[in-house]
Amino acid sequence: MTRRLMSVVWVLPNTCLGLSLVPLVLATGGGVQIVQGTVEIYGGAVDWLLRWLVPLPTGASAMTLGHAILGRNREVLALCRDHEQVHVRQYERWGPLFLPAYFGASLWVWARGRRPYRDNPFEQEAYAQSDPWSRSESSLDRSDDSDTNDRC
Numbered sequence: 001m002t003r004r005l006m007s008v009v010w011v012l013p014n015t016c017l018g019l020s021l022v023p024l025v026l027a028t029g030g031g032v033q034i035v036q037g038t039v040e041i042y043g044g045a046v047d048w049l050l051r052w053l054v055p056l057p058t059g060a061s062a063m064t065l066g067h068a069i070l071g072r073n074r075e076v077l078a079l080c081r082d083h084e085q086v087h088v089r090q091y092e093r094w095g096p097l098f099l100p101a102y103f104g105a106s107l108w109v110w111a112r113g114r115r116p117y118r119d120n121p122f123e124q125e126a127y128a129q130s131d132p133w134s135r136s137e138s139s140l141d142r143s144d145d146s147d148t149n150d151r152c
């Protein structure tokens with residue numbers, strides 16, 4: 001088995017979570033595109049899910065599930081793509097353990113009085129390589145050090 005195929009299989013449970021949304025997203029006016037070896041799912045019900053079901057003050061702009069990346073719309077995906085690709089590589093390292101490790105890390109830093117999202121080591125690695133909000137000139141740019149802005 002090639003390394004790439006092993007990677008796909010290793011993250012498949014998480015990828016399937018994202019892909020399970022495709023019919024609903026297409027039925028609600030969203031879209032799907034293949035970019036840089038991932039399935040990007042945007043708009044429609046994903047916009048609502050990221051805004052209202054992600055446990056952050058303003059929801060999330062984008063989220064990675066294995067080799068599937070969810071985004072509120074295509075513009076946000078373009079802005080967050082490099083950041084989300086870091087999360088894809090994290091999934092490829094951690095496989096099915098990624099989500100428990102990610103949320104465990106958030107709980108760990110929160111228990112120590114730090115910000116559960118921005119101080120999470122997985123997010124720190126992703127933001128160190130790509131911080132879409134610091135380089136954007138768009139109206140999406142509301143970056144500061146608080147834990148209440150848009151998230152990738």
Ligand SMILES: [Zn+2]
Binds near residue numbers: 083087123126151152
């Ligand atoms: Zn992130």
